[in-house]
Amino acid sequence: MDAAIEISGLHAAYDKADVLIDVSLTVAPGTITCLLGSNGAGKTTLIRAILGLTPPRAGSVKVFGAEVTGEATHRVIARGVACIPEGRRMFPKLTVAENLRLGAYQEPSEAEIKRRLAEVYDTFPRLAERRNQLAGTMSGGEQAMVSIGRGLMGKPRLLIVDEPSLGLSPLYVKENFRIIEGIRARGITVFLVEQNVHQTLAIADAGYVLSGGRVVAGGTAAELKSNAEFHAAYFG
Amino acid sequence: MDLFGQYVVNGLMLGTVYALVAVGFTLFFGVLDVIKFSHGDVLMVGAFTGFTAASGAAALGFSHPLAQLAATVVFALAGTAALGAAIARWLILPLKSAPRLNILLATLMLGTALRESVRLFYPDGSNPKAFPALLPTSSWQWGQFTLRADSSILVVTGVLVIVGLHLLINRTRLGLAIRAVAQDEETARTMGINYTLIVLVTFALGSSIAAVAGVMNGLYYNEINFGMGLLLGLIGFSAAIIGGLGNLYGAILGGFLFAALQMIGAVAMPFASAYKDVFAFAVVIALMAWKPTGLIPERASDRV
Numbered sequence: 001m002d003a004a005i006e007i008s009g010l011h012a013a014y015d016k017a018d019v020l021i022d023v024s025l026t027v028a029p030g031t032i033t034c035l036l037g038s039n040g041a042g043k044t045t046l047i048r049a050i051l052g053l054t055p056p057r058a059g060s061v062k063v064f065g066a067e068v069t070g071e072a073t074h075r076v077i078a079r080g081v082a083c084i085p086e087g088r089r090m091f092p093k094l095t096v097a098e099n100l101r102l103g104a105y106q107e108p109s110e111a112e113i114k115r116r117l118a119e120v121y122d123t124f125p126r127l128a129e130r131r132n133q134l135a136g137t138m139s140g141g142e143q144a145m146v147s148i149g150r151g152l153m154g155k156p157r158l159l160i161v162d163e164p165s166l167g168l169s170p171l172y173v174k175e176n177f178r179i180i181e182g183i184r185a186r187g188i189t190v191f192l193v194e195q196n197v198h199q200t201l202a203i204a205d206a207g208y209v210l211s212g213g214r215v216v217a218g219g220t221a222a223e224l225k226s227n228a229e230f231h232a233a234y235f236g
Numbered sequence: 237m238d239l240f241g242q243y244v245v246n247g248l249m250l251g252t253v254y255a256l257v258a259v260g261f262t263l264f265f266g267v268l269d270v271i272k273f274s275h276g277d278v279l280m281v282g283a284f285t286g287f288t289a290a291s292g293a294a295a296l297g298f299s300h301p302l303a304q305l306a307a308t309v310v311f312a313l314a315g316t317a318a319l320g321a322a323i324a325r326w327l328i329l330p331l332k333s334a335p336r337l338n339i340l341l342a343t344l345m346l347g348t349a350l351r352e353s354v355r356l357f358y359p360d361g362s363n364p365k366a367f368p369a370l371l372p373t374s375s376w377q378w379g380q381f382t383l384r385a386d387s388s389i390l391v392v393t394g395v396l397v398i399v400g401l402h403l404l405i406n407r408t409r410l411g412l413a414i415r416a417v418a419q420d421e422e423t424a425r426t427m428g429i430n431y432t433l434i435v436l437v438t439f440a441l442g443s444s445i446a447a448v449a450g451v452m453n454g455l456y457y458n459e460i461n462f463g464m465g466l467l468l469g470l471i472g473f474s475a476a477i478i479g480g481l482g483n484l485y486g487a488i489l490g491g492f493l494f495a496a497l498q499m500i501g502a503v504a505m506p507f508a509s510a511y512k513d514v515f516a517f518a519v520v521i522a523l524m525a526w527k528p529t530g531l532i533p534e535r536a537s538d539r540v
């Protein structure tokens with residue numbers, strides 16, 4: 001079975017500064033694979049490179065066995081990928097329901113969209129109550145729900161999540177991790193970017209550590225927990 | 237009273253035309269944050285395309301005005317849609333990361349090139365063309381007030397186009413994608429929206445709406461000329477600005493407001509009616525000083 005994500009020798013940069021240097025990693029299907037790393041390590045840039053938002057300078061990205069390097073973002077999404085972006089990125093002046101619908105933008109069947117909407121409202125009853133509220137006026141925690149729901153609306157095979165617990169209260173963070181475990185239970189591969197090391201490793205199957213734009217450690221969650229290099233990279 | 241009635245009909249007609257031009261500015265600004273200065277000249281190209289199609293249909297033996305009208309509308313809309321998409325694809329998108337002023341200048345120059353091309357290369361292009369009267373010329377009489385069928389058809393058509401655009405933007409999947417791109421390009425792409433396609437479609441849409449305005453103008457005055465886009469473009473831009481750029485309903489309001497100002501300038505002011513544009517623009521400048529962000533400031537859900 002093809003890896004959900006296979007990255008090899010990836011280099012990425014913004015105007016001048018090199019941000020990712022020779023990054024290689026694999027996300028096995030059906031797993032939660034995490035990417036840990038401190039602020040500015042290049043985690044978000046790696047996601048942008050996968051999605052074609054920041055085309056890489058060199059190297060290759062494969063999604064479910066297909067080469068996607070340099071492909072337009074909507075084509076990558078069409079391969080069964082969805083992303084819950086950093087900072088949630090609501091469309092603030094669209095309603096909750098419209099935000100959710102955009103998650104299923106590539107789904108042509110209205111009946112199927114309705115079915116998925118019902119499923120999301122089932123998971124987050126609060127969103128059902130507020131479906132006609134403008135997303136920008138929702139609380140931070142509620143926006144997190146919209147963002148997760150929007151990611152699920154695309155019925156992805158691979159869900160990429162960038163720091164979902166950022167800015168949430170401990171209670172919401174715990175809830176978030178529970179939801180992500182539930183997503184894996186539905187057979188969706190999850191590539192999870194996090195800084196919350198302990199809670200992340202508790203649910204992840206495998207992971208990598210990014211530091212200064214390089215992969216400095218990788219392995220199963222159990223290996224990472226006991227890896228000295230990882231501790232050095234992560235806790236300084 | 238009779239004269240007043242004629243002014244109202246005339247004002248409604250002009251307001252509709254201005255609103256149709258203004259919504260284009262607003263759509264383009266919405267999806268790309270750019271001012272496309274060639275918009276008025278694209279309108280002029282639309283009017284000339286329609287005129288050519290009508291003449292062509294007549295030359296081919298389609299003598300019925302409705303056949304000629306159909307040819308006018310189809311060719312004007314299709315031609316400007318293609319032109320608008322081409323401008324977006326080869327001029328505006330490549331300049332996307334350049335300073336905004338560069339895009340403004342580039343489209344200003346493109347507008348001049350379009351205008352000069354029609355003047356130089358269209359047969360006898362430097363002279364006004366007599367636009368054929370393709371609409372029924374019957375009229376209704378109430379006392380001294382005459383309502384002409386052609387004016388009524390034009391106003392109703394324009395209003396229907398505006399309502400159609402409103403429904404398209406708010407009720408369809410394409411409209412949702414346009415609004416998403418307008419609010420956050422990158423997240424829209426992350427949702428799987430084909431960004432380039434949406435930009436091209438938006439430019440095609442805005443340009444063909446301008447062609448509707450150009451053809452309406454031709455049918456109403458029975459005349460078009462290579463420079464007609466200059467003033468109409470400027471008025472449409474002003475209307476979009478006083479309405480609050482990026483706001484669809486503000487642009488429509490701005491269009492009708494400008495027409496109302498022209499009518500007031502022509503009728504109710506103690507100077508000759510030839511000064512009506514001076515009056516209208518002066519009021520617009522005053523309005524801009526009073527409400528710099530437009531009469532309807534950008535607000536909930538109404539960026540495009």
Ligand SMILES: Nc1ncnc2c1ncn2[C@@H]1O[C@H](COP(=O)(O)OP(=O)(O)OP(=O)(O)O)[C@@H](O)[C@H]1O
Pocket residue numbers: 014015017019037038039040041042043044045046086
């Ligand atoms: N658009 C940009 N232009 C220039 N430099 C950028 C841009 N975006 C990010 N960078 C730089 O690239 C580096 C990596 O940024 P990135 O956002 O990938 O980090 P991150 O690991 O996601 O950090 P965080 O945990 O804080 O989100 C940083 O030094 C950042 O300043």
Ligand SMILES: [Mg+2]
Pocket residue numbers: 043044045086162163
């Ligand atoms: Mg980040």
